[in-house]
Amino acid sequence: MSALNELDARAREIFRDLVEEYLRTGEPVGSRTLSQSSGLGLSAATIRNVMADLTDLGLLHAPHISAGRLPTERGLRLFVDSLMQVSDLTEEDRREIDSGPVGAEGDTVLEKAAAKLSGLTHTASLVLAPKTEAPLRHIEFVSISPGQALVILVFEDGRVENRIITLPDGLPGSALIYAGNYLSERLRGRTISETREEILREIENHQAALDALTSRLVQEGVAEIAGGERSSLIVRGRANLLDDASQEDLERVRMLFDDLERKRDVIDLINAARDGEGVKIFIGSENRLFSLSGSSVIVAPYRDQNRRIVGVLGVIGPTRLNYARVIPIVDYTAEVVSRLLK
Template structure:
């Protein structure tokens, strides 16, 4: 892996200017173009030599023999991590991200509005992944639906009702369904599943719950499933921007749109970005899902009133994204959304 210290100051500046020019134009950048940059006080011949050295390092490549140079994924990563000058948001952009929050704004409405603003400001497709619900629960009930499956009916304190299908033992008697519901109601009523999940599973596994084997299995597997990957939902806005950005590469766009339809895989990608603080940038093949379509993903987690991470938002677009502008927009949108969810 190339580090900034492996490149001298002059080469760094030429590389930075080249990448910025490419991100602005989308076209290969030649030495003649850079020699007209007043910030680079060297000849076109010197610039060509530096570009050749950067190509040997794997930071640049030439799409054609006589063309200029483009940054590789490795080059873009070096630029984003060490050379990019992140811009500040304008007052107009900040106002566009912020919305009036009042008691009638549901979490769902806020998420959809945030996704639309994010897509509009960045001219990319926006993605928001959130937990289906982490509200305090009023009641939970298990109903046998078919061999090997049970329906879980969850009623929340705010009046919402959610139904989920979970796996259940084939020989599960009705009494076990009732016992499981009674056990969870005693521990969940007025509390959220995320608050109690670890305690419940520990209690069941240590046999402190005093449940029979089948009921304990239903409770343990049910709680794990209800708070797992299926507990996430996704909002997508601005798919049309993908067509606008890459109209000349229809096959790449088709692959990207196909990938976006793979809801589970997208959710797995974004929920993996929950770990750690701040904005994360995935460039090209660094993200498994969108690697074939040559796309970049920029994400940031957002939090609830308890400062717990409850979701991830982000944008997806070509690797030629204006990272310096998009990164602070994603970051500030996550900050504002966290504020509104309090």
């Protein structure tokens, strides 16, 4: 049974009011405060008893010896998923987002979107930029040691990149030439995204005039090329995380800064938002990377002109985020970026 089902209407109202008060002030909330502000007409003693029950359910905790309570991460998740009323985007926020990246191109759109997100939410913003791809001119496989080959990629824009791949056992030297010619013919003037499925389908349906080992080499070469173009991460507004931090929170903020420097891990985390529609929310220890810094991440995917998800944007801050306001800001910013990238 979920925790929500264990709460009666009164407990839900008290819990909602307590979390909203905590998100507003960042301070432990006492029963006297709720009795004066909730409008429920309940005594402090009655509210205190309900708060004790909520603590037993793992939804609240006491940070130290005091009458005040804070929501646990489990409590915040219950609030966000089941009790929170998401605000409508204000006209002021809408105009601010609309005025940002208009007329910009490429990375400038994403840079400006990151700045807008950070400024509007007073958090740090995260934008996962799409892989940068250019049409290929030529591809070649060169043996460099037993079991390894160098993949040489020559792009139409003049860039040359080298990757190392593992060769299938028993592969003859002639297979390197055949594989290079096969891929060059199909990739010339096109990106790997445009041709990857076509190449793999040819091999799967045995339409490619390649033997089994050469086919494996081609598949591994395609996988290496596709995986080699790494997404980049834009982070803006780190200083916002220091503005409201108490002395005891400063160490958590420092740990968060350290986490943000490990960009590969951050990219892996927010890439999870590619797997579905709309906004995704990670609270505290729900994600391994930011568990120690006690941070929440709110992200949404954005799309290219073909409606394919190409990146993710959002914000990161303390678990005491104004979720109701931030969620529509992130969602609308992703919508605007998708529109501008068409």
